[in-house]
Amino acid sequence: xxxxxxxxxxxxxxxxxxxxxxxxxxxxxxxxxxxxxxxxxxxxxxxxxxxxxxxxxxxxxxxxxxxxxxxxxxxxxxxxxxxxxxxxxxxxxxxxxxxxxxxxxxxxxxxxxxxxxxxxxxxxxxxxxxxxxxxxxxxxxxxxxxxxxxxxxxxxxxxxxxxxxxxxxxxxxxxxxxxxxxxxxxxxxxxxxxxxxxxxxxxxxxxxxxxxxxxxxxxxxxxxxxxxxxxxxxxxxxxxxxxxxxxxx
Numbered sequence: 001x002x003x004x005x006x007x008x009x010x011x012x013x014x015x016x017x018x019x020x021x022x023x024x025x026x027x028x029x030x031x032x033x034x035x036x037x038x039x040x041x042x043x044x045x046x047x048x049x050x051x052x053x054x055x056x057x058x059x060x061x062x063x064x065x066x067x068x069x070x071x072x073x074x075x076x077x078x079x080x081x082x083x084x085x086x087x088x089x090x091x092x093x094x095x096x097x098x099x100x101x102x103x104x105x106x107x108x109x110x111x112x113x114x115x116x117x118x119x120x121x122x123x124x125x126x127x128x129x130x131x132x133x134x135x136x137x138x139x140x141x142x143x144x145x146x147x148x149x150x151x152x153x154x155x156x157x158x159x160x161x162x163x164x165x166x167x168x169x170x171x172x173x174x175x176x177x178x179x180x181x182x183x184x185x186x187x188x189x190x191x192x193x194x195x196x197x198x199x200x201x202x203x204x205x206x207x208x209x210x211x212x213x214x215x216x217x218x219x220x221x222x223x224x225x226x227x228x229x230x231x232x233x234x235x236x237x238x239x240x241x242x243x244x245x246x247x248x249x
Contacts, residue, residue, distance in 0.1 A: 001025050001026055001027065002021075002026045002027075002061060002062040002102075002202050002203070003026070003027050003029075003059055003060050003061050003062065004021060004026055004027065004028045004029065004060065004061075004062045004063070004064055004202065005028075005029050005031060005056055005057060005060045005062070005063045005064070005100075006018055006021075006028050006029065006030055006031065006064045006066065007031045007032070007047065007063070007064070007065045007066055007067035007090070008031075008032060008065070008066030008067035008068065008106070009028075009030030009031055009032045009036040009038075009039070009042055009066075010030070010032035010033075010034040010035060010036045010037065010042075011032065011066060011067070012168060012170040013066055013106070013165070013168055013194060014030070014032065014036070014066050015036075015037065015038060016168075016191050016194055016195060017064075017194055017195055017198040017199075018030065018036070018038050018039065019038045019039075020195040020198070020199065021198065021199065021202065022039070024199050024203075026062075026202060027041075028041070029041045029042065029043070029056060029060065030042030030043070031043050031045065031047075031052075031053075031056050031067070032044065032067065033045070033046055033047075043055065043056050046081075046086075047067050047081075047082055047086030047087075047089075047090070048081050048082075048085055048086050048089060050089060050093065053089065053090060053093050054093050054096075054097070057093055057094055057097040057099070057100065058097065058099075059099065060094075060097070060099055060100055061099055061100055061101050061102065062100065062101065062102040062103075062104070062202055063090070063094060063100050063102070063103050063104065064104045064106075064198065064201070064202070065087060065090060065103065065104065065105050065106060066106045067082065067086065068082055068083050068086075068106065068141075068142075069082045069083055069138070070108075070138065071138060072110060072136050072138045072139070073136075073138075074137060074138055075137060076137050079137055079138060079141045083138070083141035083142075083144075083145070084141060084144065087105075087145055087148055088148060091103075091148060091152050095152075095155075095156050100158065101158060101159060102158060102159045102160070102161075102202070103149060103152060103153075103158050103159070103160045103161070104160075104161045104163065104198070104201045104202070105145055105146070105148075105149045105160065105161065105162045105163065106163055106165055107142040107143075107145055107146050107162045107163055107164045107165065107211070108138070108139060108142045108164060108165055109164050109165060109166045109167070109187050109213065109214075109215065109225065110134065110135075110136070110138065110139040110142070111131075111132045111133070111134050111139050111142055111143055111146075111164060112131065112132070112133060112164075112224070112225065113133070113134060113135040113136065113139050130211075132146075142164075145162070146162040146211060149161075149162045149209060150162075150209045153208055153209035154209070159206055159207050159208065160208070160209045160210070161201055161206070161209075161210050161211075161212065161233070161234075162209070162210070162211045162212070163197075163201065163212060163214050164211065164212065164213045164214060164225070165189060165194075165214050166187040166188060166189035166213070166214060166215030166216065167184060167187040167188050167189060167215075168189045168191075168194060169188075169190075169191075178242070179244050182244075185218070185219070185242045185244075186215065186218035186219075186224040186225075186242075187215055187224065188215060188216045188240070188241075188242035189214060189215050189216055189238075190216045190238070190240035190242075192239065192240060193214075193215075193216045193238040193239060193240050194214075196236065196238075196239070197214050197230070197234075197236055197238070200230075200234040200235065200236040201234060201236075204233065204234040204235055204236070206233050206234070210229065210233045211229065212229040212230040212233055212234070213225040213226060213227055213229065213230060214230060215227065215238065216238045216239075216240040216241060216242060217237075217238045217239065217240060217241045218241070219241060
């Protein structure tokens with residue numbers, strides 16, 4: 001049983017995976033600027049609140065870090081506090097607490113978003129963990145978060161997983177938007193696949209730093225990124241496939 005701190009616990013992914021982790025037998029403490037609706041063990045605070053974060057980390061051995069400004073249109077100034085200073089402070093306070101052993105960081109599949117700027121032969125080889133071609137400030141902040149994770153694993157001896165999360169549908173509007181973009185169907189990440197993925201991320205036996213892609217199963221010939229690293233590291237494979245006109249979970 002893991003003792004988990006879940007940042008961004010009131011967000012769409014947090015609301016999806018938090019109760020699932022509890023059902024699996026783990027204890028989960030939420031942390032968000034908004035009240036977390038699925039647990040009473042949660043703090044309402046900003047990610048950069050040092051005192052609140054230090055309190056939240058007491059007794060924690062696993063951190064699942066989802067909190068961020070997720071907008072692809074956000075400027076660097078808008079991303080600075082939540083996407084840079086907040087995660088760096090989280091790592092610092094976790095090291096001071098001396099208890100976390102595992103850090104799971106939410107990156108984004110958007111780190112491949114600049115592929116259109118590359119020659120065709122380079123685009124064809126994209127999708128591996130070592131690849132990153134961000135095309136906006138948000139994706140760039142997530143590349144930095146991945147490097148923070150690698151540094152943390154090397155410096156503190158933690159097990160660190162950077163997760164390049166696919167298109168997680170939050171509402172019917174997003175479902176219609178994805179439906180209208182056939183080229184993006186391979187990025188789909190279902191709610192059920194998110195639940196099984198994060199359970200595996202918490203429970204699997206791995207050490208050191210790893211980068212994995214997290215999407216649902218693409219149709220044959222439509223894959224845009226490799227799911228093999230997640231299979232190798234976590235023993236995880238998705239079960240869902242996006243179908244056009246599929247409603248949001």
